[in-house]
Amino acid sequence: MPKTRWIDVAAQADERGIAIDKVGVKRIRYPIVVLDRAHGTQHTVATCNMYVNLPHAFKGTHMSRFIEVLNAYRGEISVNNFIDILKNIRDCLDAESAHLEVEFPYFIEKEAPVSKVRGLMEYRCRMTGAIDGGKMDLKVEVCVPVNTLCPCSKAISDRGAHNQRGEVCIGFRTARFIWIEEIIEIAESGASSSVFSVLKREDEKFVTEAAFDSPVFVEDVVRNVAEKLEAIEHITWYCVDVENFESIHNHSAYARVERDKRQAAASR
């Protein structure tokens, strides 16, 4: 006799007594539209992870519902509706907690410093949120390529100084909306120079000299960035990761600072 398709194995009981922290779908690729300070919105392509908790008594979750929630938003995802999507995931999956992670490239038109020629720069972004009962949490991360010139190399060498591409990744929690663009400016200002998509000769001269005049270790970059994030009152937590793809080594130099201002305030 043919089997019926109506058996819902996932809904059956489980007797091992083990609650599952996260269960769901991972590495879903999806075209999305995000907020853009210059143009209102921007089309990009995201990689998404969506999870819920699963109480110990249930055998499985319903994987197809995650995709249905994602489809319901038709790819419109931003910090503004992130908590709303999380609630929807939690409710559609009959769960207590829900997690959503969305990673995407974000493009900004950037002017060369002298010629003012314009080109598109890519920044990798990531929004990570969770809702657990009444508690909500939203974290944003932005990775910004920069140029770093070594202070030690400059100080000890009769000519030149080694420099390289580095990456500054800033994660933060905030009590008020902050544009990705503002975070990128903070990251870029902490390095020897920012990097560009198009540079004419006059720009290359400018960038080379500017970097030479502002040598920084990875230690300096994390501190420069942390200082600015510290000063933004509505940022309640931040972490800064800086990695230099060293031009004189085949490995990276790396530094990290993480700070929870609320915890710091509470412990005073």
Place this chain on the structure above:
Amino acid sequence: MPKTRWIDVAAQADERGIAIDKVGVKRIRYPIVVLDRAHGTQHTVATCNMYVNLPHAFKGTHMSRFIEVLNAYRGEISVNNFIDILKNIRDCLDAESAHLEVEFPYFIEKEAPVSKVRGLMEYRCRMTGAIDGGKMDLKVEVCVPVNTLCPCSKAISDRGAHNQRGEVCIGFRTARFIWIEEIIEIAESGASSSVFSVLKREDEKFVTEAAFDSPVFVEDVVRNVAEKLEAIEHITWYCVDVENFESIHNHSAYARVERDKRQAAASR
């Protein structure tokens, strides 16, 4: 005395007598708009490589011009203007030959087989073109995830049969426009089953049984696909790569067929 920015080092002479086949920019990330059979156009994000040749007498090329050509098209890239972009690269860089490679995820709304629930599927695409004097060449590649069920496992086992996700990559040159969607259909039809973004229980039953009824080795998939590409008259060259991410091994099974119909015709 400060140096002038007007020295053009790249334009200087080189005396080593070595012509360079390809020189240019690589791994440029760029938001683009491509043709879409269902909706006219589609926004996506590309990774681009752009090169020209460099005759032996010149020291260097002018890297910033590549980005300027890319900017001039404002991200509108398709098989229709690909040769035009190539000519522009060649001319702006004063070169004889030019190369352009554009890779991007492409999304199609796909219906589940029974419930007809719709979800977005991602396919990786790649357009590779070259212009060399009067000769032009354009190649398109599409990578399609599929399900494959092992004929041997089915034949020898009393119950079940191992199956897994596989990937069919089809490259082709054509004398007439072909939609990416047509190529995807050919790839999917050569496997045990296609894969989906959302499947309800009734769909899962359907897909499981359909795959069980159509077992294929990687060898079968390349042949199934090759047979269909062979039959499309205006496809002049094709290659098919199939990789199974084996569910019983920690490595892949792989097969490949490549055929140049013009060469085959010429040698008869």
Place this chain on the structure above:
Amino acid sequence: MPKTRWIDVAAQADERGIAIDKVGVKRIRYPIVVLDRAHGTQHTVATCNMYVNLPHAFKGTHMSRFIEVLNAYRGEISVNNFIDILKNIRDCLDAESAHLEVEFPYFIEKEAPVSKVRGLMEYRCRMTGAIDGGKMDLKVEVCVPVNTLCPCSKAISDRGAHNQRGEVCIGFRTARFIWIEEIIEIAESGASSSVFSVLKREDEKFVTEAAFDSPVFVEDVVRNVAEKLEAIEHITWYCVDVENFESIHNHSAYARVERDKRQAAASR
């Protein structure tokens, strides 16, 4: 006048008052020798990260010393000397805390279930340790490829059941030495079947039928594994991540359980 190389920029003072949590070197590739239950030792290749803290008053750390510590051990790295290496990093860098992360492929000869043909299986391993003042911490992670067959697909389909390669990653802290091999056995026993390097036809039949007879969701696998880790008394903390590279979807199914037994004990 030529500059002297003796200026130590990193040793200078910093006045921003920001202590750095981690600073050091990342992505160092290094051939290492690890412990192997069957053969005593095994040669492999690691990717290493090494960090220390940096008090707020110092401008920079001394990056070359990390590599010198690594060199001093000539690639002999195991859970037995991990804390010793950490102390060495801390002392050579004049720091209070030190971090070491070592990731490497580990190979085990594994027998096919029926033919007993032997082949090498690769498992990705990771040791992560920290020392902070008198506190020490060491965590080991092992990623194990497995086969999972879907219970829902089996229950609702008249024939067959979709299955796929999955990956079980187990992280743990332990009060006593545990062989990587024991952890791998736990991961493999929680899935529908383990995967192999070489299978003859009689083995393929065995594995196919065994998997069909033991259908598991990702939820089942995390629970099966968690149950066994829970029962090992000297494991004080564990996490289990399971990812199925779904054969009917182009994304993964995922589940995770994490448990700190000491915390659980303390809160009783």
Place this chain on the structure above:
Amino acid sequence: MPKTRWIDVAAQADERGIAIDKVGVKRIRYPIVVLDRAHGTQHTVATCNMYVNLPHAFKGTHMSRFIEVLNAYRGEISVNNFIDILKNIRDCLDAESAHLEVEFPYFIEKEAPVSKVRGLMEYRCRMTGAIDGGKMDLKVEVCVPVNTLCPCSKAISDRGAHNQRGEVCIGFRTARFIWIEEIIEIAESGASSSVFSVLKREDEKFVTEAAFDSPVFVEDVVRNVAEKLEAIEHITWYCVDVENFESIHNHSAYARVERDKRQAAASR
């Protein structure tokens, strides 16, 4: 009635008339031992692909035999026995042609230029071979990280010059044995400076100044390297790919030269 495991589906006939160029196993991870100029041999970990052709009349190949051939060599793989392994694959699989691709990290102890401190450098290597009837082919590739300093930036800037990590990949066919070490020296000598694992301050000064004194474009590096490969008589074919991970851009600069000396000789 239980099915017999003796049915050999792969050995059945195929009637589509399509010969398969390559069929086999891909992404096999395997610990291997390779030749090392300084120490005789070196342990490393390889990723291997193994293929044969499949005549049109046969349905499938026998995948497990590839692994058995690999096991027979117990991981001893070098240019010396590569053709032998290829013949073995071809014979064990009853094929006419066979392909073997082996990629692995290779480590060399390298001295810092002034302090003479020693550290291990990693170079990615790849051996690719084919046997087709009586014809044999073997190609070796080595990827070498280097430092490149921009001649344009130096010429137009009043101080400093942007520099970055680059990668030189050399592929070659040779009529006589060549050490990987010799190829690495050629790649490193074509750049502004080579890169190191450990550098003390006096070394950093040396490397910074040496790079500043030898500015090169990617175009210069390919030419410098090509000139040396051209001069080695027993190298019959080579290609050189150079990629600069630009420190002032978020993309790479790239150049490539490929030359078949035999073809060039034949066409004179």
